[in-house]
Amino acid sequence: PPDSQGRPPRGALALYLEATLVAGLNPKPILFFTALFPQFLNAAEPLLPQFFILTGIFMGLSLPSLLAYGLLARRARRLFQQPRALRWINRAVGSVFVAFGVALLRLKRAGA
Numbered sequence: 001p002p003d004s005q006g007r008p009p010r011g012a013l014a015l016y017l018e019a020t021l022v023a024g025l026n027p028k029p030i031l032f033f034t035a036l037f038p039q040f041l042n043a044a045e046p047l048l049p050q051f052f053i054l055t056g057i058f059m060g061l062s063l064p065s066l067l068a069y070g071l072l073a074r075r076a077r078r079l080f081q082q083p084r085a086l087r088w089i090n091r092a093v094g095s096v097f098v099a100f101g102v103a104l105l106r107l108k109r110a111g112a
Helices: 012-024 027-040 047-080 083-111
Strands: none
Touching (some): 027 047, 047 083
């Protein structure tokens, strides 16, 4: 459905390009790979083939989990469109945050 400003929904290509841009500019994977990969590289061998092999292994392992998340989100979409279910989800998440706040207060007082 159109958003609140009356614009039509964006197409799959636009969403894909936006997600690619966001993922490409995310510094977490860059830091992760620069911290993790050197431990598995042999400096006496050419580095580029080793890098591609490690990257391929990582992609092969992460693809199934990302696909599972996508399928789970697709199924949960119907749940999030129901006002009654959404109200209960909001209550549950709010209760968790309140519990975290109380736990932080207790932690701070115990350390004082």
